[in-house]
Amino acid sequence: MKKTAMTGTEAVANAMRQIDPDVVPAYPITPQTEIMHGYAKFLSDGKVTGELIRVESEHSAMSASVGASCAGARVMTATAANGLALMWEIVYIAASMRLPIVMSVVNRALSGPINIHCDHSDSMGCRDSGWIQMYAENNQEAYENAILGMRLAEKARLPVMSCLDGFITSHAVEPVTLFEDQSVKDFIGEHIPDHPLLDTDNPTTHGPLDLFDYYFEHKRKQSQGMFDAKSLFKEVAAEYNQRFGRDIKELEEYSMDDAETVIVALSSTCGTAKVVVDSLREQGKKVGLLKLRLFRPFPMNEIKEALKSRKVIAVLDRVESFGAFGGPLFSEIRSALYESGSPKIVNYIYGLGGREIDTKMIERVYEEIESYKNKEIEEYIKYLGVRE
């Protein structure tokens, strides 16, 4: 298939064109805005049929998404950083109402200080909000995660955040292979909403008051929905892989067969880490990379299986969890491996506010964790690439 040069935001806009959602409520924020530029252009060119609602804030964007999704529409939106923070209240409501909204999050640092560049503080802040989360290494994955995410959302009846790195991938031009429009439409299928408000023959109530009598039961069911999404991801990925000739899993294991020291990371940093792994492998070093494509629901068993027999693991978090024992990826991976006992695990916080992460820095991480094979880790939480 033909490769086209496009930015990450153009790739996501193309996924939106092919999915052609019924309703797209949107509010601009850097670096997301170009996704909606792209979508709006498709709309005015008559390439899509949806309704773009230009709202007055992100809080309204998510509110309109909830309303439209309850009505029975297929809904997509996109945001970043402070926009996502402003949506916060309704982000939880979308998940608890089991609405299959797909939202691209172009990862950007939360203020303050104000910064427009990449880190994962925005989407990681929402990690317990009940949304499925996928992270893209490059533009191709940003495109494909949106498509896979749409199907998964509707199958799991849960909203999906499809995350890509602000500027690093969102504004970089890379080759992207677009699938045939019809093939995407066939994969997505028709949206059959659950108890839509517009089904006036069967009136239903959405979002009522729910106190101590049943609130807990409803949260328990919501939680079960997220657990069930683990196997639904496998089902959807299997269909997807068969149709599009891919091999998408929750995790990508890169050069992991006999790897003794392993880096675990998300998104674009994984591409740079692969370059380092290749070069260290040429020198005979047993290094590997574990990339999480799916972060929520957390693929605990798969991670355990992939990491249990390794010697030292470095988990890279592009976010600070103030006052916690390490970043979110670190603490969850460490917890997943608690019973397996053997690997040593160390955390690197890196890349906040778009701080560069290059091959030399990743090489240094592999060197450092190699040294932990034979000595105690003196410090579990390290900061990579910061002046101290």
Place this chain on the structure above:
Amino acid sequence: MKEIKFIGRGGQGGKSAAAILADAALEKGDFIQSFPEYGAERQGAPVYAYTRIDQKEIRIHSGITNPQIVAVLDSTLLTALPVTEGMPDDGILIVNTVEDPKQVRSRINFHSGRVFTVDATGISIDAFGKNIPNTPMLGAVEKATGLVTLDVLKKKISDKFIRKIGQEGVDKNLNAIQRAYDEVKEG
């Protein structure tokens, strides 16, 4: 892998030049990546944009610190910024200026590699009546590096601009590229 850095001022089209070069290389069958460096964007501020071209998939997502090729779209930046920073000894520097390469070399004290100059601003003013030196600079970059081919470059520029500026506008760009390709000097 080839790594190219475009240095210009906001509004001169450095970002587009980097993207068009990448697009042309993809058309030719190479793997590509192109990205601007965003700071405070405003008309006139210095702006960097980059292109990577390789025969195999490009996975790296970090910045470019050792560009083999540097194209300077605005000669006033020659002494304002360390334009040759990180360049290897066999690097190629292409500058939009009325000066000849020897004058540029002595002005920035750069005596290794290859230096090319072209009056892309003059060509741009002749062609468009204003200073948008990015497309003529691409012609000069192609002559200095042979990264893509002039034909592929012209095709990509036509594809990109035809809807926006029509055939007449496209022809002006193609002539400007050809002129820069013919007029660029090495020294």
